Amino acid sequence: MNKIKYILAKRWKRISIFLVLFLFYFFSLPKQLFKDPTSTVLLSNTNELLGATIADDGQWRFPELDSVPFKFKNCVLQFEDAHFYRHFGFNPISIGKAFFENRRAKRIVRGGSTITQQVIRLSRKNKKRTYTEKLKELILATRLEFRYSKEKILNLYSSHAPFGGNVVGLEMAAWRYYGLRPEQLSWAESATLAVLPNAPSLIYPGKNQINLKNKRDRLLQKLYKKEIIDSITYILAIEEELPQKPHLLPSLAPHFLHELKKKHSGEKVISSVDYFLQKQVNDLAKQHYQLMRQNEVHNLAALVLDVETRKVLAYVGNSPTDTKHQKDVNNVISPRSTGSTLKPFLFAHMLESGDLLPTQLVKDIPTDIAGYIPKNFDLNYDGAVPANEALTRSLNIPAVRLLRKYGLQKFLQDLKDYDMQYINKSADYYGLSLVLGGAEASLWDLSKVFAGYASTVNHYEDLKHRYYQNEFQEPKYLKEDQIDYGRISEESNRIDAGSAYLTLNTLTEVNRPLSDQAWKYYDSSQKIAWKTGTSFGNKDAWAIGTTSKYVVGVWVGNSDGEGRPDVTGVGSAAPFMFKIFDILPKSKWFLEPFEDLIEEEVCQESGYLALPICPKVKKRISRNGVRAKSCPHHKEIQLDATESYRVNSNCYPINQMKTKTWFTLSPLAAYFYKQKNPDYTKIPDYLEGCNVTEKNVIDFIFPTKFKSKLSLTKGNDGELNPVILKLTHTNPNAKIFWYLDDEFIKQTVDYHELPVKPSVGEHVITVIDDSGNEFKRILIIQ
Incomplete structure (x- = not known):
């Protein structure tokens, strides 16, 4: 021990120098x-x-x-x-x-x-x-x-x-x-x-x-x-020759790359994108762009998701256009007017709540709600139309009326629960136009919600009639990412499997583009639940579809918001979407979630829960469908022996009366309904001497609102154009007496239209039929 101490004391300088050099050497490399x-x-x-x-x-x-x-x-x-x-x-x-x-x-x-x-x-x-x-x-x-x-x-x-x-x-x-x-x-x-x-x-x-x-x-x-x-x-x-010119790097998903760089700058990222599918979708996008640019439509986007893994399989952020036409805008994540793409979600939630049955008749008539007047795309009316048909035809008026019935705030919260990034304002901000394109969403968000619906139905059977609590999640874009659906519970926290299935099944009936009209007749065709959307001014065209395996979302339009004629979801976006589905592996349709649906008798004509007097059919409906309203459109009436006139005990022998069930609509709904349903027969008139005063025999076609503000316009000759008053009556032979401010103007028969030119100010329009039924409207001329 003493010897070691002696050596250390003698050589401490050398040891210190060695240690310094060693430490310098050890830490010399960064x-x-x-x-x-x-x-x-x-x-x-x-x-x-x-x-x-x-x-x-x-x-x-x-x-x-x-x-x-x-x-x-x-x-x-x-x-x-x-x-x-x-x-x-x-x-x-x-x-x-x-x-x-x-x-x-x-x-x-x-x-x-x-x-x-x-x-x-x-x-x-x-x-x-x-x-x-x-x-x-x-x-x-x-x-x-x-x-x-x-x-x-x-x-x-x-x-x-x-x-x-x-x-x-x-x-x-x-x-x-x-x-x-x-x-x-x-x-x-x-x-x-x-x-x-x-x-x-x-x-x-x-x-x-x-x-x-x-x-x-x-x-x-x-x-x-x-x-x-x-x-x-x-x-x-x-x-072998030497390289003669530089090669361009592949650029198959440039917008996806630039979006990914925000979180993974400087990294090598192995994504979930399928290389060959991405190339095919790019080729289809290029072909579709060449068609659309003839109408000066220069931009598009497409997204393909795997329903089960929720992974991005293909991502096209824009068309192969130029800088002048905003080629760098990523239209997959850009907010755009939703058009009609939110209608399926309203339909599903109303099915789930029991506020609606799939084939229930809903009104499609001129509608004015606090000054908001929705119009159908074709500017026509059906009077009454089954709810599922209203969805597949994307009728606007029924959608608005249903939203009002369901509750604007309630539906807005449903959408926010789906984590749709750009739907973040108040109900007052959107109003009832929310369901017609009053909100903005991205292709990313809309596609992920469709994937959530498909996945909910798929997992319902896999989980033995239970639900994952995290069905609606952000899509994954990294290969290594695994989705966590969360815990399993007995109840859904977004949408139940039955309502989701009924909605998706309804969406298979949407009329496909002309090139795909015969799809049902080919064994190789597959069922696709899909919905289109067209924003106001033809600025945005949407088509989003799903099978049990894949979701395909497409947007077509101009990134700068310029609208173009004929830009519609069906004509501009849907053909591109179906071409993408054609290159994807075919998928079987969803298994029907029998345990989450119940079988009930519904009225064959009205789609409401059947009364004993209704012609009925059995339909599978959501569990809460039993809360729905019973049929209001069928009633029993008494007819004379010839079954030509209605009668009552005050004017006709009881033992000669015949009782029948009659399908009837309100006058205004019937006016438009019978134009497209010629077999609709109005309820018979009363036999002479049996007249009774009835409610709802007269309905105004214009103006529909009790109090309306109007401005008279001038024609080419400088003269004021008249206001055309129009109504309908349950009795086509009824006489109508028209009054303006209690002054008789004219009598009409059969065809009840009357042009008037009231002066500026407030006026009362009064109509009285020959049975004494009286109705009024107030016009304020500005």
């Missing part, structure tokens, strides 16, 4: 050798390159390689450092040879650096090649050998070596000069790239091509002599 920004690289789910962005410093520099391909590895070792696996960072023999040759030439004519030393030099930004700098490189090279394996050092070299111009690293060089992945390179191609870092300027087309070929061929010859390649490979390799 923890991170390379801090250069790298490109954001997007790969498909099979590692195919979809696109990349240039690094922030203007260099094309991909993130570091995981491994160096066999061919390039052998080429670079034979060219740069044949003893790479036998030295510890430097090669004394190579250094000695370089020293004497450079001294003899009085300039640097040969380098003695190993690959390890070159990695150090690259990390130090290629400082001036002096002997002092060489010494530093040598020391740091040995330190690097302590830190990393040989394979890691070779990866660093291959990833950071210069390959001419602003191309850095093997992977980028392979794409830039050959349009291939590094592992796809031939021996000749690998040899060409292996000699480039030694003289990067040789790669420029037409410049130093002979020198580059000579260097490549000498390397190939060395590989042959070392028996790394055989004679046939050598002969074929030296015959």
Whole structure:
């Protein structure tokens, strides 16, 4: 012990110096050798390159390689450092040879650096090649050998070596000069790239091509002599041409790439995108763009989702247009007017709540709600129409009336529960136009909701009639991402499986574009639940569809918001959507969730719960459908012996009366309904002498509102145009007596229309039929 103390005391200076030198050596190498920004690289789910962005410093520099391909590895070792696996960072023999040759030439004519030393030099930004700098490189090279394996050092070299111009690293060089992945390179191609870092300027087309070929061929010859390649490979390799022009990088999903860069800048990202599907959808997008641009429609978007994994399979953010037409706008995530795309969600929630049955008649008549007057796309009225048909035909008036019945605030909350990013304002802001395009949503959000509906139905049977609590989630775009549907419960927290299924099944009946009208007659066709939407002014055309496996969403329009004639969901977006479905694997239709539906008798004509007097059919409806209203359109009436007139006990013998059930609508609804349903028969008139005063025998077609404000317009002759008053009566033979401010104007029979030119101010219109029924309307002329 005393001896050790004596030695330490005697040699403490040497030990201290050694420790200082050791610590200096140990910490001389930075923890991170390379801090250069790298490109954001997007790969498909099979590692195919979809696109990349240039690094922030203007260099094309991909993130570091995981491994160096066999061919390039052998080429670079034979060219740069044949003893790479036998030295510890430097090669004394190579250094000695370089020293004497450079001294003899009085300039640097040969380098003695190993690959390890070159990695150090690259990390130090290629400082001036002096002997002092060489010494530093040598020391740091040995330190690097302590830190990393040989394979890691070779990866660093291959990833950071210069390959001419602003191309850095093997992977980028392979794409830039050959349009291939590094592992796809031939021996000749690998040899060409292996000699480039030694003289990067040789790669420029037409410049130093002979020198580059000579260097490549000498390397190939060395590989042959070392028996790394055989004679046939050598002969074929030296015959290969050098790259003549740079290749463009693949750019299959540029908008997806730029969106992804926000969270993964400088990373190599393996996405969920299917490479071949993306290429096919791109081709379809290009073809569709060529058609649409003839109508000066320049932009589109498409999104394909896997229902089960909720992963993005294809992502087209825009058409292949130009800068003038906003080619850089990502229309997958941009907010656009929803048009009619929200109608299925209202239909589903009303089914779930019991406020609606699938075939229940809903009114389609002129409607004025506090000054809001919705119109159907074709400006016509059906009077009354089954709810499912109103949805498949995308009728606006029934949708607005249903929304008012269901509750605007309630429906708005349903939409917010789906996490639709841009539906974030108050009910007062949207009003009843919410369901007709008064809100904005993105293709991303609408597609994910459709996926949630499809997934809810799929999982209901898989979970033995239960629900995941997180069915409605953001789509995943990374290959490694796995969706977490959350815990399982007995009740749904968004939409039940029965209502979702009935809605999706209804949407299969939407009339397809003309080219697909005969789809039902082909065995190869598949059922697709789909909905279109067209925003006000023909600015946005939507088509979103789902099967049990896939969701396809399409938007077509102009990114700057310019509307164009004939831009509609059916004509502009749907054909593109169906072409995408055609290239996807066929899917079986959903299994019907029998346990979440009940069978009830409903009125065959009205779709309401059947009364005993109704002609009835059995239908499967949502569980809460039993809360729905019983049929209000059938009633029993008494007829005379000939069944031509209605009678009552006051005017006709009871024993001669015949009782019948009659389907009847309100006068206004009946007026439009019978125009499209010629078999509709109005309720018979009373036999003379049996007249009674009835309610709801008269209904105004215009004005429908009790108190209306109007402005008289002028014609081409400068004269004021009249206001056309119009009404309907249950008795087509009834006489109507018209009064303006209690002054009789005219009597009408059969056709009840009356033009009037009231003066500015408030006026009372009174009508009285020949049975004494009286109705009034107030007109305020401005």
